[in-house]
Amino acid sequence: MADEPLVLGIETSCDETGVGIVRGRTLLADAVASSVDEHARFGGVVPEVASRAHLEAMVPTIQRALEEAGVAPSDLDGIAVTAGPGLTGALLVGVSAAKAYAYALGKPLYGVNHLASHICVDQLEHGALPEPTMALLVSGGHSSLLLAPDITSDVRPLGSTIDDAAGEAFDKVARVLNLGFPGGPAIDRIAREGDPDAIAFPRGLTGPRDAVYDFSFSGLKTAVARWIEAKRSAGEEVPVADVSASFQEAVADVLTRKAVRACKDNGVGHLMIGGGVAANTRLRAMAARRCEDAGITLRVPRPKLCTDNGAMVAALGAEMVSRGRAASDWDLSADSSLPVTVAHVPGRAHAHAHTHEPIQGNLYP
Amino acid sequence: MLLLALDTATPAVTVALHDGEHVLAESCQVDPRRHGELLLPAVDRVLGEAGVTLGSLTGIVVGAGPGPYTGLRVGLVTAATFGAVTGAPVYGLCSLDGIAYAAGQAGLDTGGGAFTVATDARRKEVYWARYADPRTRITEPAVDRAAEIAGLLGDGPVIGAGALLYRDVFGHVPGEGEVPGSQSAAALAALAAERLAAGDPEFLASAAEPVRPLYLRRPDAQVPANYKVVTPK
Ligand SMILES: [Zn+2]
Numbered sequence: 172m173a174d175e176p177l178v179l180g181i182e183t184s185c186d187e188t189g190v191g192i193v194r195g196r197t198l199l200a201d202a203v204a205s206s207v208d209e210h211a212r213f214g215g216v217v218p219e220v221a222s223r224a225h226l227e228a229m230v231p232t233i234q235r236a237l238e239e240a241g242v243a244p245s246d247l248d249g250i251a252v253t254a255g256p257g258l259t260g261a262l263l264v265g266v267s268a269a270k271a272y273a274y275a276l277g278k279p280l281y282g283v284n285h286l287a288s289h290i291c292v293d294q295l296e297h298g299a300l301p302e303p304t305m306a307l308l309v310s311g312g313h314s315s316l317l318l319a320p321d322i323t324s325d326v327r328p329l330g331s332t333i334d335d336a337a338g339e340a341f342d343k344v345a346r347v348l349n350l351g352f353p354g355g356p357a358i359d360r361i362a363r364e365g366d367p368d369a370i371a372f373p374r375g376l377t378g379p380r381d382a383v384y385d386f387s388f389s390g391l392k393t394a395v396a397r398w399i400e401a402k403r404s405a406g407e408e409v410p411v412a413d414v415s416a417s418f419q420e421a422v423a424d425v426l427t428r429k430a431v432r433a434c435k436d437n438g439v440g441h442l443m444i445g446g447g448v449a450a451n452t453r454l455r456a457m458a459a460r461r462c463e464d465a466g467i468t469l470r471v472p473r474p475k476l477c478t479d480n481g482a483m484v485a486a487l488g489a490e491m492v493s494r495g496r497a498a499s500d501w502d503l504s505a506d507s508s509l510p511v512t513v514a515h516v517p518g519r520a521h522a523h524a525h526t527h528e529p530i531q532g533n534l535y536p
Numbered sequence: 537m538l539l540l541a542l543d544t545a546t547p548a549v550t551v552a553l554h555d556g557e558h559v560l561a562e563s564c565q566v567d568p569r570r571h572g573e574l575l576l577p578a579v580d581r582v583l584g585e586a587g588v589t590l591g592s593l594t595g596i597v598v599g600a601g602p603g604p605y606t607g608l609r610v611g612l613v614t615a616a617t618f619g620a621v622t623g624a625p626v627y628g629l630c631s632l633d634g635i636a637y638a639a640g641q642a643g644l645d646t647g648g649g650a651f652t653v654a655t656d657a658r659r660k661e662v663y664w665a666r667y668a669d670p671r672t673r674i675t676e677p678a679v680d681r682a683a684e685i686a687g688l689l690g691d692g693p694v695i696g697a698g699a700l701l702y703r704d705v706f707g708h709v710p711g712e713g714e715v716p717g718s719q720s721a722a723a724l725a726a727l728a729a730e731r732l733a734a735g736d737p738e739f740l741a742s743a744a745e746p747v748r749p750l751y752l753r754r755p756d757a758q759v760p761a762n763y764k765v766v767t768p769k
Contacts, residue, residue: 229616230619
């Protein structure tokens with residue numbers, strides 16, 4: 172069991188109810204129920220709407236994942252769940268379900284970090300993570316550069332956004348352009364017909380005295396909105412494709428420039444990109460070119476594994492099991508601001524113990 | 537019969553095990569902000585005390601609210617998941633029904649007439665329902681300002697945390713010593729056991745569908761300023 176643990180993972184940190192099942196580094200099932208359509212008319216995720224949808228979808232999504240994987244619950248070696256960070260009420264549905272599920276089956280529970288899960292999911296696509304791995308996580312909720320010498324116990328934040336997340340900037344620009352929510356896919360599509368060099372939008376935090384690994388997208392978002400307003404008030408037509416392409420270019424430029432710089436500075440030969448924005452075709456293309464130029468191996472999972480899902484949580488849970496990390500307690504909290512440095516939440520009996528020892532005996536007889 | 541009952545619709549996290557005639561074990565902890573942390577350990581304790589496992593349950597009973605959303609969902613998703621794993625039917629009961637039943641067990645004097653259960657709905661409102669007797673609810677649960685409903689409730693007593701909170705508005709509110717102060721899963725379990733023993737067809741059939749939470753309010757459709765913040769600043 173130790174090498175190829177069978178783990179079910181539950182993810183409810185935002186608007187996707189995700190349940191995934193993996194065997195070691197092999198993906199067996201990835202069931203997702205999304206409430207994104209219910210949020211569209213609000214232009215963003217409404218926490219209470221998301222939490223209600225999680226409650227309705229939870230048990231059916233677990234059943235769907237089990238059917239997809241063709242495994243019996245009794246065969247599972249552990250249950251993993253996103254303990255944070257994320258929306259409190261949303262996280263609480265998944266954490267409560269995971270506890271009940273693990274308890275009812277008599278299996279160990281692993282409360283894991285959402286961001287570490289985004290990185291670990293790449294094991295399902297490209298095999299074992301190199302150690303260390305440099306990860307660029309970009310989505311509607313996060314924009315972070317993380318250095319992970321050991322994804323189960325040592326994840327170090329190098330930088331993150333100081334204002335908006337990258338995906339948030341996509342949503343807001345799409346809203347100004349009347350392209351709907353979520354904005355990422357719409358901008359990506361229309362940008363293909365535009366000129367990325369048409370408008371020189373600002374690259375945030377790229378000055379010589381700025382924080383090397385931090386991001387800022389608020390100024391860019393405002394600059395784009397002002398540029399569009401100026402066109403509109405002058406009675407001119409807004410070149411939507413050019414604006415989209417130029418905005419997207421600015422985001423991709425800053426993200427990839429800083430990520431490659433982080434790899435070089437830290438002597439890391441691999442870059443992993445995860446999160447919903449990793450589905451952006453321009454970001455992928457630019458990252459591929461710049462990594463190649465710098466001699467860095469780029470690893471980007473397929474889009475469905477980049478967005479929030481249960482498979483990523485199961486992937487990290489499986490790694491916790493195979494490396495003998497301590498299971499969580501039954502009073503595990505949903506922690507909306509779980510620090511990125513906490514890859515998982517071990518039970519109190521193990522919290523201060525050295526985490527490299529294997530689990531002694533069965534924790535849940 | 538072996539029923540596990542749980543309710544997280546009020547500030548209490550309460551769990552009880554009932555064999556159809558008696559409460560075998562129960563737990564009640566009042567902490568409105570820690571439902572998620574407290575529930576599973578309480579279940580474990582209650583089952584352990586009675587020396588039974590989840591697999592031997594014949595049914596699961598859960599308070600469906602009304603109650604503040606975040607806590608309410610902890611009990612509902614836990615009950616649903618237990619049901620999915622064990623195959624035991626999951627029955628939902630209006631949480632206010634448990635309070636009414638417990639008041640009857642405690643000997644509430646209604647003067648032979650109807651009475652009202654009211655819990656705290658925050659935002660200066662109460663969740664409430666009217667009862668002909670401790671087993672018989674006669675209105676759908678609702679959420680309103682205490683002052684708006686106080687005049688419509690007749691002479692009968694108003695019980696529950698919402699009654700105590702707006703004692704001045706409701707008038708006829710029995711003291712804290714006279715009726716149970718908080719929700720009790722033991723009362724919910726006893727009420728469910730009665731209905732199952734009586735073969736109540738509506739109650740039996742309710743287990744075929746997932747228990748629906750009684751939110752009674754639409755969600756606040758407000759996108760927070762940093763709406764999808766998953767990364768702590
Ligand atoms: Zn995410």
